[in-house]
Amino acid sequence: MNITEIRLNVVSMPLKSPFYTHLGTVTDREGIILEVIDSDGVSGFGEGVAFSTPWYTEETVKTSLHMITDVLIPLLMTAAIKQPEDTVRLFQSVKRNNMAKAGLEMAIWDLYAKRNSQSLSSIIGGTRGKVASGVVIAADSPNRSLKQIETYLEEGYQRFKVKINPQMDYSLLAEIRRHFPELPLMADANSAYTLTDINRLKSLDDFNLLMIEQPLASDDIIEHSFLQKELNTSICLDESIVSFEDAKNAVELGSCKIINIKAGRVGGLFEAKRIHDYCHDKGIEVWCGGMIEFGISRAHNIALASLPGFTIPGDISASSRFWEEDIITPEVTIENGYVAVPDTPGIGVAINKKRLQETTVLEKVFKFQ
Ligand code: OSB
Ligand code: MG
Numbered sequence: 001m002n003i004t005e006i007r008l009n010v011v012s013m014p015l016k017s018p019f020y021t022h023l024g025t026v027t028d029r030e031g032i033i034l035e036v037i038d039s040d041g042v043s044g045f046g047e048g049v050a051f052s053t054p055w056y057t058e059e060t061v062k063t064s065l066h067m068i069t070d071v072l073i074p075l076l077m078t079a080a081i082k083q084p085e086d087t088v089r090l091f092q093s094v095k096r097n098n099m100a101k102a103g104l105e106m107a108i109w110d111l112y113a114k115r116n117s118q119s120l121s122s123i124i125g126g127t128r129g130k131v132a133s134g135v136v137i138a139a140d141s142p143n144r145s146l147k148q149i150e151t152y153l154e155e156g157y158q159r160f161k162v163k164i165n166p167q168m169d170y171s172l173l174a175e176i177r178r179h180f181p182e183l184p185l186m187a188d189a190n191s192a193y194t195l196t197d198i199n200r201l202k203s204l205d206d207f208n209l210l211m212i213e214q215p216l217a218s219d220d221i222i223e224h225s226f227l228q229k230e231l232n233t234s235i236c237l238d239e240s241i242v243s244f245e246d247a248k249n250a251v252e253l254g255s256c257k258i259i260n261i262k263a264g265r266v267g268g269l270f271e272a273k274r275i276h277d278y279c280h281d282k283g284i285e286v287w288c289g290g291m292i293e294f295g296i297s298r299a300h301n302i303a304l305a306s307l308p309g310f311t312i313p314g315d316i317s318a319s320s321r322f323w324e325e326d327i328i329t330p331e332v333t334i335e336n337g338y339v340a341v342p343d344t345p346g347i348g349v350a351i352n353k354k355r356l357q358e359t360t361v362l363e364k365v366f367k368f369q
Pocket of ligand 1: 136190238289315
């Protein structure tokens with residue numbers, strides 16, 4: 001691959017409705033769209049998924065921009081990239097900043113797949129023609145949560161996730177279970193609890209949840225291992241797993257029975273696939289998490305979720321879940337609870353140039369020598 005140019009667009013778009021978590025409310029989403037172009041004019045697309053503020057991880061749009069512009073692209077300019085793995089090796093000299101790295105690495109995966117006339121799904125070893133679709137309910141009241149569940153059930157979603165915290169857990173889940181006794185339901189705490197809440201967390205075993213996601217601290221693996229021994233409900237780790245080594249430690253310590261894999265959080269598709277392969281081998285179930293992202297990142301998620309170990313419906317919802325109009329064409333749609341995995345080269349979607357332009361707040365072009 002002979003990269004000649006990288007185009008970067010920071011886009012900003014309002015969500016259709018606010019996304020409430022105990023750490024803050026997301027009403028507008030900024031994202032970094034990256035296009036890597038080679039000397040034959042082939043383009044690969046990636047998306048930096050850091051948020052505007054560091055509520056979910058330490059990265060932000062601004063820190064990502066700094067890393068991408070001042071560190072990672074200059075590194076790419078010094079190296080010959082033959083395959084995506086070369087990018088991973090090259091970026092090893094930079095600590096963390098996983099979302100910034102992933103944005104570029106995933107664009108290079110898309111370019112690599114296109115150059116090989118293969119879909120991204122097939123080039124990473126995907127085996128599914130469609131992936132099961134789940135959705136997140138992040139409303140500000142139990143009533144509005146119930147309403148959203150009803151709407152999304154009608155749209156065909158197969159798995160429902162609600163955000164919980166010590167102020168809003170048992171009563172919310174009881175209300176949901178009263179209306180929807182059989183709903184495939186899980187809860188995501190985004191680290192809202194500590195071990196002192198152990199009895200509260202145990203009480204949630206009443207609700208036959210598929211899993212409880214990230215109950216304890218975002219950098220903890222040890223205490224989750226203690227908690228998992230005390231709970232009937234499976235723990236799923238999200239924030240705690242930022243590398244293959246974290247996944248291995250968590251599995252070996254029994255800190256979780258399920259892992260939510262997000263390529264952005266772990267530094268790209270290569271690392272995401274390594275974690276998947278390891279978990280598949282160990283019989284640990286995985287699913288693909290979401291980042292309230294735009295269509296480029298969703299398209300990558302769909303390819304990732306087509307790997308054989310992704311046995312639980314992910315946070316892979318339609319473009320219309322968050323956006324009036326997405327930046328890709330065609331948009332992501334749900335049919336009978338599934339999203340089709342494209343079999344056309346690369347991520348299988350094109351950028352919607354008009355929508356990209358009208359949502360762009362900053363544009364940069366990097367020319368390689
Ligand atoms: O914790 O999984 C999370 C959104 C943003 C950041 C973190 C998380 C989430 C979600 C929703 O739960 C993901 C989505 O549907 O895009
Ligand atoms: Mg989560």
